[in-house]
Amino acid sequence: MKLDTIALLLAIFGGAIYLLFLLYAGATAPFPFGFVFVIVLVLAGYLLFRVIWQRKNNAEDDYYEKNVEK
Structure with missing residues (x-):
């Protein structure tokens, strides 16, 4: 991960906190x-x-995201 991406994530999380x-x-x-x-x-x-936890751990959504064409 690039340094600018890490800095951006830290700024976003710091602002959210x-x-x-x-x-x-x-x-x-x-x-x-x-x-x-x-x-x-x-x-x-x-x-x-x-919601984030369920989306992250749902294998069916991952399958459709990777294998079904839009």
């Missing part, structure tokens, strides 16, 4: 009501993780 921190800090500022938003963020993150 910073954005999540800002969302968390803004959601917890109004103490009792902000935790509802935190719960929604956690659920959305979990769903995103599950």
Whole structure:
């Protein structure tokens, strides 16, 4: 992997982590009501993780991606 690709990935992940921190800090500022938003963020993150994990581990999708012409 090229150095510029690694730097780009680090910048994207760093920005995403910073954005999540800002969302968390803004959601917890109004103490009792902000935790509802935190719960929604956690659920959305979990769903995103599950979708990526299922797509990565699905052999049928990989077969069709490699062998079926478009």
